[in-house]
Amino acid sequence: MHSDEFKADAVAAASQPGMSMASVALARGINANLLRRWVREAELPPARVLAKSVPAATTFVPVQLPEPATPTGEIHIEVRRGSMTICVAWPMGAAAECAGWMRELLR
Structure with a gap:
């Protein structure tokens, strides 16, 4: 919905000393909670940002069951x-x- 450039600009503005997230969010017409999330995500190391997982392809694997044992005795x-x-x-x-x-x- 918002471009990466817009998010980066909003995060940079919110990171300035003395700036409140609420005022930065209000000035850009976004929800303050959304801006807080963007700031949190920007602070995470790149390895911690998880990509959406792609479901693995499933295939049917037939299983051969042994014949039931005939009771002896x-x-x-x-x-x-x-x-x-x-x-x-x-x-x-x-x-x-x-x-x-x-x-x-x-x-």
Whole structure:
């Protein structure tokens, strides 16, 4: 909105001994807070003035996930009813079916 030359002139005028920022801002038709910001920015070392960051380009990167591991081993169940004992070995990969069988058995 304001040229760099205009800003530099306003900052230089505000930096003169005995000058108030409010009077310099009023004489140039700008807000005193804006002039204070320009003075602050002018006092910063050049390395501290941050440039607006440019967003990095994003790209889609496909990720290959390993296949879920199939459970190995067996489920061992021993059921005793009175004098009768049932021993069952069920594959771990079919645990849901084993649970259904157990529900039916225990009804």
